[in-house]
Amino acid sequence: xxxxxxxxxxxxxxxxxxxxxxxxxxxxxxxxxxxxxxxxxxxxxxxxxxxxxxxxxxxxxxxxxxxxxxxxxxxxxxxxxxxxxxxxxxxxxxxxxxxxxxxxxxxxxxxxxxxxxxxxxxxxxxxxxxxxxxxxxxxxxxxxxxxxxxxxxxxxxxxxxxxxxxxxxxxxxxxxxxxxxxxxxxxxxxxxxxxxxxxxxxxxxxxxxxxxxxxxxxxxxxxxxxxxxxxxxxxxxxxxxxxxxxxxxxxxxxxxxxxxxxxxxxxxxxxxxxxxxxxxxxxxxxxxxxxxxxxxxxxxxxxxxxxxxxxxxxxxxxxxxxxxxxxxxxxxxxxxxxxxxxxxxxxxxxxxxxxxxxxxxxxxxxxxxxxxxxxxxxxxxxxxxxxxxxxxxxxxxxxxxxxxx
Amino acid sequence: xxxxxxxxxxxxxxxxxxxxxxxxxxxxxxxxxxxxxxxxxxxxxxxxxxxxxxxxxxxxxxxxxxxxxxxxxxxxxxxxxxxxxxxxxxxxxxxxxxxxxxxxxxxxxxxxxxxxxxxxxxxxxxxxxxxxxxxxxxxxxxxxxxxxxxxxxxxxxxxxxxxxxxxxxxxxxxxxxxxxxxxxxxxxxxxxxxxxxxxxxxxxxxxxxxxxxxxxxxxxxxxxxxxxxxxxxxxxxxxxxxxxxxxxxxxxxxxxxxxxxxxxxxxxxxxxxxxxxxxxxxxxxxxxxxxxxxxxxxxxxxxxxxxxxxxxxxxxxxxxxxxxxxxxxxxxxxxxxxxxxxxxxxxxxxxxxxxxxxxxxxxxxxxxxxxxxxxxxxxxxxxxxxxxxxxxxxxxxxxxxxxxxxxxxxxxxxxxxxxxxxxxxxxxxxxxxxxxxxxxxxxxxxxxxxxxx
Numbered sequence: 069x070x071x072x073x074x075x076x077x078x079x080x081x082x083x084x085x086x087x088x089x090x091x092x093x094x095x096x097x098x099x100x101x102x103x104x105x106x107x108x109x110x111x112x113x114x115x116x117x118x119x120x121x122x123x124x125x126x127x128x129x130x131x132x133x134x135x136x137x138x139x140x141x142x143x144x145x146x147x148x149x150x151x152x153x154x155x156x157x158x159x160x161x162x163x164x165x166x167x168x169x170x171x172x173x174x175x176x177x178x179x180x181x182x183x184x185x186x187x188x189x190x191x192x193x194x195x196x197x198x199x200x201x202x203x204x205x206x207x208x209x210x211x212x213x214x215x216x217x218x219x220x221x222x223x224x225x226x227x228x229x230x231x232x233x234x235x236x237x238x239x240x241x242x243x244x245x246x247x248x249x250x251x252x253x254x255x256x257x258x259x260x261x262x263x264x265x266x267x268x269x270x271x272x273x274x275x276x277x278x279x280x281x282x283x284x285x286x287x288x289x290x291x292x293x294x295x296x297x298x299x300x301x302x303x304x305x306x307x308x309x310x311x312x313x314x315x316x317x318x319x320x321x322x323x324x325x326x327x328x329x330x331x332x333x334x335x336x337x338x339x340x341x342x343x344x345x346x347x348x349x350x351x352x353x354x355x356x357x358x359x360x361x362x363x364x365x366x367x368x369x370x371x372x373x374x375x376x377x378x379x380x381x382x383x384x385x386x387x388x389x390x391x392x393x394x395x396x397x398x399x400x401x402x403x404x405x406x407x408x409x410x411x412x413x414x415x416x417x418x419x420x421x422x423x424x425x426x427x428x429x430x431x432x433x434x435x436x437x438x439x440x441x442x443x444x445x446x447x448x449x450x451x452x453x454x455x456x457x458x459x460x461x462x463x464x465x466x467x468x469x470x471x472x473x
Numbered sequence: 474x475x476x477x478x479x480x481x482x483x484x485x486x487x488x489x490x491x492x493x494x495x496x497x498x499x500x501x502x503x504x505x506x507x508x509x510x511x512x513x514x515x516x517x518x519x520x521x522x523x524x525x526x527x528x529x530x531x532x533x534x535x536x537x538x539x540x541x542x543x544x545x546x547x548x549x550x551x552x553x554x555x556x557x558x559x560x561x562x563x564x565x566x567x568x569x570x571x572x573x574x575x576x577x578x579x580x581x582x583x584x585x586x587x588x589x590x591x592x593x594x595x596x597x598x599x600x601x602x603x604x605x606x607x608x609x610x611x612x613x614x615x616x617x618x619x620x621x622x623x624x625x626x627x628x629x630x631x632x633x634x635x636x637x638x639x640x641x642x643x644x645x646x647x648x649x650x651x652x653x654x655x656x657x658x659x660x661x662x663x664x665x666x667x668x669x670x671x672x673x674x675x676x677x678x679x680x681x682x683x684x685x686x687x688x689x690x691x692x693x694x695x696x697x698x699x700x701x702x703x704x705x706x707x708x709x710x711x712x713x714x715x716x717x718x719x720x721x722x723x724x725x726x727x728x729x730x731x732x733x734x735x736x737x738x739x740x741x742x743x744x745x746x747x748x749x750x751x752x753x754x755x756x757x758x759x760x761x762x763x764x765x766x767x768x769x770x771x772x773x774x775x776x777x778x779x780x781x782x783x784x785x786x787x788x789x790x791x792x793x794x795x796x797x798x799x800x801x802x803x804x805x806x807x808x809x810x811x812x813x814x815x816x817x818x819x820x821x822x823x824x825x826x827x828x829x830x831x832x833x834x835x836x837x838x839x840x841x842x843x844x845x846x847x848x849x850x851x852x853x854x855x856x857x858x859x860x861x862x863x864x865x866x867x868x869x870x871x872x873x874x875x876x877x878x879x880x881x882x883x884x885x886x887x888x889x890x891x892x893x894x895x896x897x898x899x900x901x902x903x904x905x906x907x908x909x910x911x912x913x914x915x916x917x918x919x920x921x922x923x924x925x926x
Binding site for chain 1: 845847849851855888902
């Protein structure tokens with residue numbers, strides 16, 4: 069290790085040399101390899117072992133089950149669309165290879181473009197590179213369909229990093245979740261690539277219509293089909309919500325055997341990640357818990373007043389389809405954009421979860437409400453904190469008044 | 474009306490190198506020092522010159538802006554040097570001690586029957602006043618204030634802290650004398666807070682003229698700030714005074730004997746000390762003799778005080794005025810490779826409140842932590858971690874941020890009057906972004922002192 073350290077030291081740009089401006093880049097690589105020998109100077113002489121790199125590393129680790137399952141699932145639905153197989157374990161190798169070919173380039177593009185932008189801003193501002201994008205770079209590929217063209221991934225990443233984060237001052241300063249900003253950009257910028265029934269099974273656009281019909285494949289996600297229930301009865305994808313639930317069982321959705329964005333389908337893989345994040349204490353259980361509680365609350369409320377077919381869907385079913393679980397574990401919990409007070413976290417999570425299901429059930433134009441709900445909750449978070457902190461201030465003022473009286 | 478408090482938030486950092494319960498003696502140090510920076514915000518006005526002879530108890534300097542507050546020499550000898558730093562700020566007043574300690578005759582008094590004004594005059598005149606600190610601000614008390622209460626913490630809960638039950642054993646009489654003196658200084662109560670379910674020493678347990686409160690939980694329960702917050706919180710405009718328990722005994726001893734005998738028992742602790750133990754020493758002593766042949770390596774950090782709030786001193790440095798502990802821990806100035814010891818490693822030897830390192834498998838392990846930052850300075854990202862170790866009804870992160878952007882109204886509203894930098898020591902320890910929070914809080918208090926007090 070000493071030799072690597074020496075080599076790195078040798079490459080360090082001098083502060084008056086011509087590469088001086090690139091010092092933050094060197095610093096980024098150096099601190100990636102070595103925790104610097106910087107010691108405490110003021111205040112506490114010892115410090116907790118954790119740093120931001122470890123925190124981000126834990127989140128990336130927690131995302132790995134989702135990524136692996138996403139790779140398999142991408143291949144699986146490709147071969148379902150082409151009609152070559154419908155069995156889960158059939159052609160396993162082919163599915164994984166197809167998935168790798170589809171998903172890995174997206175991951176690479178997302179990281180390369182995002183980190184490139186980060187480095188540019190570090191050089192421009194002469195700041196140390198911060199670790200926020202390590203997670204964002206993994207989240208972006210997981211929340212978009214596998215068929216998204218790579219140039220779109222690149223454009224969305226640039227948009228999200230520059231306008232979502234850097235204009236606010238970089239990691240730790242952003243108002244809304246960066247990965248969701250990228251997704252929202254794609255969703256509104258290229259709606260045909262982010263919704264409908266031509267994107268959720270990789271390669272389906274190239275399969276002739278007759279083949280699809282012959283195989284009984286529609287290409288829509290469950291949410292797309294569910295959204296038809298909000299329209300006229302003639303357009304319903306199924307004769308009743310019962311029929312829908314029989315076609316797509318909760319268990320299938322739980323294991324992730326459904327079409328959708330790369331990493332969001334398997335609730336099981338997401339739960340593995342959630343277990344890691346909660347056990348290590350990296351993510352806030354308060355937010356996760358209240359997000360799910362908010363979703364269930366609206367789900368049951370809809371059940372109780374079921375005036376249309378969609379409202380009769382089992383709330384548990386809501387939990388396992390679409391991006392709800394992924395949002396609950398990886399998106400809404402982003403500490404920078406979430407509420408920062410413990411009480412606020414409960415309110416914030418509940419708001420996000422409740423709104424997600426509300427948009428799903430009551431707004432036919434947006435089959436999936438999770439992205440919009442979380443972005444909205446992000447924007448509301450400072451307001452929530454303002455009132456929570458305000459209560460604390462009032463308590464203190466009141467204490468003084470009772471004393472004076 | 475004693476109170477019992479139970480706290481769940483906090484953190485006990487288990488370190489190697491607790492002092493054995495033996496009282497050793499070492500030869501008196503070859504030099505002594507009083508360090509004005511120990512008293513935050515103080516500008517000293519020198520009353521002696523280099524070469525002057527002093528006795529133990531001779532006034533050597535006073536507060537330039539409040540000259541009734543005087544500071545005394547802890548030993549008899551000769552003023553060897555006045556060490557100055559930037560802008561001629563006085564850093565240390567060095568005293569070479571005589572072979573035989575001789576005392577200034579201050580006049581023995583009976584603290585039980587004195588009036589408040591007499592106690593105050595005696596303490597001010599004879600250099601005892603600096604032992605009393607005030608909240609808010611955490612500086613030497615202003616004698617013109619009327620404190621609503623005086624708080625004494627009966628134990629220290631910080632890592633490797635000296636055991637007060639041990640160091641105060643047998644000091645019953647002088648401790649009581651000190652309490653009598655302090656109780657004359659306030660209209661309110663004198664609070665002495667002890668740990669629930671632990672057999673406190675008789676000196677503390679049987680103290681008269683105080684309200685004894687009990688508190689249980691993890692560090693920082695021993696911090697007087699935590700105790701004040703839960704027993705009688707400070708509102709804007711109120712003042713509370715605080716005194717260390719050992720200093721109460723010193724005040725009692727000096728007043729009842731008339732001799733400035735500022736000796737106390739200090740703990741020599743830390744993973745790099747060969748033989749950690751208690752030692753009888755005097756305020757301001759040089760630590761050279763104490764550490765002689767007792768340090769394991771060269772690359773160490775010597776701290777006057779504990780690892781969370783103490784001051785870094787050199788191997789020939791001096792014990793701080795308020796400290797009763799010297800800690801020696803490894804210096805962590807070596808880079809750590811990511812996979813073996815860094816951020817990607819298993820982290821068996823790393824202590825963390827999160828369970829992201831495998832050290833959580835050994836909850837009772839004692840650590841030899843070094844001074845490495847374990848990361849780089851970052852913006853605030855992670856939330857909720859400070860709240861886990863900050864047992865106040867105050868939002869720590871919001872308060873720290875309000876100080877950073879210098880919003881005085883918000884600082885007041887969020888409770889800056891109730892806190893001292895040491896209360897944030899654990900927040901600083903756990904901070905993922907490695908922000909020097911104690912320093913930030915101190916800056917906030919300086920602003921408050923300037924603008925609002």
